[in-house]
Amino acid sequence: MLPKTQPHLGDRALKPRVDMVLRSLPLTMVLNPIWAALSIIPLGGSFPSFGVTPLEVLIAVVALHVFNSCIAGAVYVWATRAQATPEAVFRVLLVMQLWLSVSWGAGALACWEDGNPTNNTFLALLVIGMTWALAITRSVHPLLFALGVMPMMAMFWLRATLAPGEAAGVFMIFSPVFAAYAWFLGTSSRARVDQMLTARFELEDMAAALEAARSDAVTKTIEAEAASASKSAFVANMSHELRTPLNAIL
Numbered sequence: 001m002l003p004k005t006q007p008h009l010g011d012r013a014l015k016p017r018v019d020m021v022l023r024s025l026p027l028t029m030v031l032n033p034i035w036a037a038l039s040i041i042p043l044g045g046s047f048p049s050f051g052v053t054p055l056e057v058l059i060a061v062v063a064l065h066v067f068n069s070c071i072a073g074a075v076y077v078w079a080t081r082a083q084a085t086p087e088a089v090f091r092v093l094l095v096m097q098l099w100l101s102v103s104w105g106a107g108a109l110a111c112w113e114d115g116n117p118t119n120n121t122f123l124a125l126l127v128i129g130m131t132w133a134l135a136i137t138r139s140v141h142p143l144l145f146a147l148g149v150m151p152m153m154a155m156f157w158l159r160a161t162l163a164p165g166e167a168a169g170v171f172m173i174f175s176p177v178f179a180a181y182a183w184f185l186g187t188s189s190r191a192r193v194d195q196m197l198t199a200r201f202e203l204e205d206m207a208a209a210l211e212a213a214r215s216d217a218v219t220k221t222i223e224a225e226a227a228s229a230s231k232s233a234f235v236a237n238m239s240h241e242l243r244t245p246l247n248a249i250l
Helices: 002-008 010-039 055-081 086-110 117-137 142-162 166-249
Strands: none
Touching (some): 010 086, 055 086, 117 166
């Protein structure tokens, strides 16, 4: 059954896919600035081995993610109240996700310190953590997932490529590998979503067919009852019309 219904899943499945992403936006609004604020704590100078990022840069990073939370909130409110089409909401989500991905990549690059393996490893873990989160929340659509992961990973890979140090060299090699692995995880997750949506649509189609059959049966029952009533009225009228001349003949 799955191979037959899968090719027809696209347009019909867009709305439930969009709804899945929209349901994750309130959590994004809360966690993004908190995650950014927690991430800059080791980089402010309290832990020198992590590097010392200027305070104004750290404030700008947090402010950027607070602004991004406001963007996510505005998109959520608009999408849930404006009665927009799934296609329009999806286009807005694509633009928003591209911006969020670039923002996370820019924040990591702003805190990067050349030749500091602790700093570089910490930032790599942040990027990997965001990629993992996107594999969970954005894998319902391949384009949305790609716009969420690829810009951020490309920016980090380019910075690691241009930076000196052994840690940067390791990340230059393994960043594409991890991106490919994240894409594989997203594909597997999306396949499960497709199976769920296929089963859901099959149930909806079956329910619609049953409802149509029930309506047709009710209509035919009413027609049969009407025909039976007409037949009874005809027989009664004919009996009355025949009774009078028969009585006269008798």
